Amino acid sequence: MYTVALAEDAELRPLEPWQAEEFLAHIDRARATVDPFIPWATFSTDLESARATLQRYADRQSSDSGRIYGIWLGGALVGGVMFVRFETGAGVCEIGAWTEPAGRGRGLVTAAVRCLLDYAFLERGLHRAEWWNSTVNPASRAVAQRLGMTLDGTMRQSTEHLGERLDLEVWSMLASEWRAQGASA
16 A cells, blocks of 8 residues: 655545545544535445445546545544546546545645646646636635636536535646646645
């Protein structure tokens, strides 16, 4: 197994089905703030559904169409990042992230997304990475801004959560832009 150091006492590593119990406990701590923005948080409510969420990402990883990673701080799972989609043929991926309160304000998500951008652009040769966030999620927007992404536009009322229509912003980074800013250096 591999890990990537994100900060002192913080690391990024794969999140796998055998970790469903830890994942569920973490999602329960994060649910109030994550649920409106991460669709699978709504459905990961017991051990079986949490394992199924992680298994879907394991299946995506085996088909090279998505991946999920956890962020551990002091040995506790406090968040994660994922390739929501990973399309090598099109050269495009979408990256998402989430954290519970204990993982916020430390730059861990930004550092983890940098790792995914390096992987997508420098190792896999993709052309474009997208970041989608709800307009009512300023923390997610701030990650895109810190990374130097470009706001491509807003998709009005394009998603629904608990009966409420939400707007989504689409941000992007091109491989050439990532290289020009020195990648994750």
